[in-house]
Amino acid sequence: MAARVSERLQVLTGHQAVAEAMRQIEPDVVAAYPITPQSEIMHYFAEFVANGKVRTELITVESEHSAMSACIGAAVAGARTMTATASQGLALMIEMVYIASAMRCPIVMAIANRALSGPINIHCDHSDAMLGRDAGVAQLFAEDAQEAYDFMVMAPRIAEHEDVLLPVWVNLDGFTLTHTADVVELLEDELVREFVGEYRPKYPLLDVDHPTTQGPFALPEYYFELKRQQVDAINSVPRVLQEVQAEFARLSGREYQGFFEPYYLDDAEYAMVVMGSTAGTAKEAVDRLRERGERVGLLKLWLFRPFPREEVATALEGKEAVAVLDRAFSLGSYGPLFLEVSSALYESERRPRLYNYTYGLGGRDTTASQLEAVFRQIRDEHLSKEMHYINLRE
Amino acid sequence: MANIKTLARREEKQLRFGWGHALCAGCGIPIVVRTVLNSIEGPVVVANATGCLEVATTLFPYTAWNVPWVHTAFENAAATISGVETAYRVLKKRGKIAKEIRFVAFGGDGGTYDIGLQALSGALERGHRFLYVCYDNEAYMNTGIQRSSATPLGAFATTEPPGKTSFGKHRHRKDLTQIVIGHHIPYVAQASISHWQDLSRKVERAIAKDGPSFINVMSTCFRGWRFEAKLTTEIARLAVESRFWPLYEVDEGEWRLNYLPEEPLDVRDWLKLQGRFAHLFRPEEKKEVIAQIQAEVDRQWEELLARCKVVPTV
Amino acid sequence: MFKSYRALPLGGVIQATPDRAKKKTGDWREEKPVWDEGKCVNCLLCWVRCPEAAILTEEEEMAGFDYDYCKGCGICAHTCPTEAIEMVPEEEEVPKPEPERERAGAAQGRGAGRGRRDGSKSE
Numbered sequence: 001m002a003a004r005v006s007e008r009l010q011v012l013t014g015h016q017a018v019a020e021a022m023r024q025i026e027p028d029v030v031a032a033y034p035i036t037p038q039s040e041i042m043h044y045f046a047e048f049v050a051n052g053k054v055r056t057e058l059i060t061v062e063s064e065h066s067a068m069s070a071c072i073g074a075a076v077a078g079a080r081t082m083t084a085t086a087s088q089g090l091a092l093m094i095e096m097v098y099i100a101s102a103m104r105c106p107i108v109m110a111i112a113n114r115a116l117s118g119p120i121n122i123h124c125d126h127s128d129a130m131l132g133r134d135a136g137v138a139q140l141f142a143e144d145a146q147e148a149y150d151f152m153v154m155a156p157r158i159a160e161h162e163d164v165l166l167p168v169w170v171n172l173d174g175f176t177l178t179h180t181a182d183v184v185e186l187l188e189d190e191l192v193r194e195f196v197g198e199y200r201p202k203y204p205l206l207d208v209d210h211p212t213t214q215g216p217f218a219l220p221e222y223y224f225e226l227k228r229q230q231v232d233a234i235n236s237v238p239r240v241l242q243e244v245q246a247e248f249a250r251l252s253g254r255e256y257q258g259f260f261e262p263y264y265l266d267d268a269e270y271a272m273v274v275m276g277s278t279a280g281t282a283k284e285a286v287d288r289l290r291e292r293g294e295r296v297g298l299l300k301l302w303l304f305r306p307f308p309r310e311e312v313a314t315a316l317e318g319k320e321a322v323a324v325l326d327r328a329f330s331l332g333s334y335g336p337l338f339l340e341v342s343s344a345l346y347e348s349e350r351r352p353r354l355y356n357y358t359y360g361l362g363g364r365d366t367t368a369s370q371l372e373a374v375f376r377q378i379r380d381e382h383l384s385k386e387m388h389y390i391n392l393r394e
Numbered sequence: 395m396a397n398i399k400t401l402a403r404r405e406e407k408q409l410r411f412g413w414g415h416a417l418c419a420g421c422g423i424p425i426v427v428r429t430v431l432n433s434i435e436g437p438v439v440v441a442n443a444t445g446c447l448e449v450a451t452t453l454f455p456y457t458a459w460n461v462p463w464v465h466t467a468f469e470n471a472a473a474t475i476s477g478v479e480t481a482y483r484v485l486k487k488r489g490k491i492a493k494e495i496r497f498v499a500f501g502g503d504g505g506t507y508d509i510g511l512q513a514l515s516g517a518l519e520r521g522h523r524f525l526y527v528c529y530d531n532e533a534y535m536n537t538g539i540q541r542s543s544a545t546p547l548g549a550f551a552t553t554e555p556p557g558k559t560s561f562g563k564h565r566h567r568k569d570l571t572q573i574v575i576g577h578h579i580p581y582v583a584q585a586s587i588s589h590w591q592d593l594s595r596k597v598e599r600a601i602a603k604d605g606p607s608f609i610n611v612m613s614t615c616f617r618g619w620r621f622e623a624k625l626t627t628e629i630a631r632l633a634v635e636s637r638f639w640p641l642y643e644v645d646e647g648e649w650r651l652n653y654l655p656e657e658p659l660d661v662r663d664w665l666k667l668q669g670r671f672a673h674l675f676r677p678e679e680k681k682e683v684i685a686q687i688q689a690e691v692d693r694q695w696e697e698l699l700a701r702c703k704v705v706p707t708v
Numbered sequence: 709m710f711k712s713y714r715a716l717p718l719g720g721v722i723q724a725t726p727d728r729a730k731k732k733t734g735d736w737r738e739e740k741p742v743w744d745e746g747k748c749v750n751c752l753l754c755w756v757r758c759p760e761a762a763i764l765t766e767e768e769e770m771a772g773f774d775y776d777y778c779k780g781c782g783i784c785a786h787t788c789p790t791e792a793i794e795m796v797p798e799e800e801e802v803p804k805p806e807p808e809r810e811r812a813g814a815a816q817g818r819g820a821g822r823g824r825r826d827g828s829k830s831e
Contacts, residue, residue, distance in 0.1 A: 055488065063516070070474065073464065208439065210724075211460055212463075213722035216720055222716065425759055428756075623783070
């Protein structure tokens, strides 16, 4: 089937791309609270609401905690529900994110990644996203506005799949992606609507003829088993994601195969693992080194939760050395991404030397030259197992 | 206005709440819940803040609720119900729901006066059509009688106990009803488990409003207040008789006093029936503290009377 | 008892089927209310103040207690304006035992869910 793409190649910011996806999906309820660098997503969406372009009810709550609470209320009621936030907003929400997951609410959330306070900072890193690491949410990371748009369109299908029924986060780097314009190819409205389909909740609270008690008190004899259900749910995400990707490819012509994009990875001796917009910078570094005949490559991770352990291990084993780039601290240990990658490779007999780099906290720039230097470093030096830092004044 | 027989008839037809919950024998909260739910005709959906009511009525896999019920956390019953109510409006507009459904949130004083105040305020300001019922038992009973901002001056609380240098709680209670009135929503009232008819009528008025409404219900806790369980509604009645807890409403901006105690009880006579105030009487009477409580009751009463357009005659 | 976490409902949702209320609380009682039908004026104040919904009514009239759920708090006896309810120690012989009848025609109501008042299992 030929790709049925509209001719709407547009120059959009990440905000606009996400808002356009939300417009096309037209959720029943959106509840959100302003925070930099997320706010503009809601500005654009509020315009759609104000001009009758969507029939969505926008709840302009008084905090992110209430945003998530209202989203859960709407989702259990039986409505398709979305929100967007960042940083401190996500931190305030996080209590409710755990509960949304446990109550099996398929809420789609755009996260405009921003550093956590303190000190307060409005710029990008992934420390906010890492708050969701253990919460029971599926997490996708976008490299550019196009990916953010595509993931937003795919997200309801993943979240609402009967084997999943969990929140899905679409992470896009604050400012770097949210505030910069890029060429984005949108699908036609009708196609998106067909693709996401109708939301059919399993136990809608509003079914007053079949009353349900939702969010009960579970003592030790039940709590563990109820949590165990979430394990199956999140472990269903990779299969569902691949199904959705395949269908999306038929629809859009854009192929997302699996859980990460390999870039010159197959024959690489030295590799880098990275998430988000910095993948673009890393590709530049790879290109430059490849031009000089260096066998370097990149693993750009889309799916952080659930972590695609086996696939990542298979892609990286046999390399000489791998640099895992974290844009967040897990203070007192290695970076969250490094811990995942090293754990995934533990069983491998051909595991590469692994190094952990932290970069870009609080919006610190990371350049292609700096990433070239990282490749050279892991090639030439026998580095310590300590954390390494990119562009930090030691 | 529904009489008691009408309420009984409704419960005969559909018991909405009350199957084998684990609230204390003699708890005031289920009296509030039954009266509220029986006073609403037609489908109703309930949200509940964390607290005694929530933990004791939904011990998985059991539930005491025969109406749709949702709990998410402690501080957010109003935010949660605002999501449910918004979903209802959208789904109704989209033709996915035909029935008329009403929405009620229940929270204790901890979940309403304190940790849930922000979510309540936000939901009231946004104008969702729902009734918020605070069952006010004047402390954090579920977690062990810690002081809340609803705990009255001089009362015992595990986090502000009387001792050699303390007479119990040092601050007067917060007047949440007045805070809610400041939101200028269609209907706000104070009620008590002792006056079921007044409460039932208030629920009817509240639920008929096309917007938010709020009822603050005095719901005694024999365990935390330390009196015999059988006196649960009686102690609540005396709170009203002593003017400590006036029954009044603000309906579309009009203030009305709903009950005028014929011979108001000295607040002292209400305090001395409760173990939580025992230290104000023994070993010797702490007259200044009791006078302070009485003065605040009198001051608030006068303030209220001055605002009320309608005052019943004795 | 369930054998696997898979047998539990999604997200711990409890459906309000009659089974949901099998948690009987009658064994909490130390004292038990006893009703003197002759003194009762059917004001139903006991009914409205019962925390357990354990005062039964039929056709809007007092019809006795649901001992499966009554916890014996004594509010009903204290509240009764005609002293038609008395609290007696649980082990004592009840002077006028409740007739063991089932509530009539309450498919949607309490009868359907509670089973029999004598504590036998509901169908």
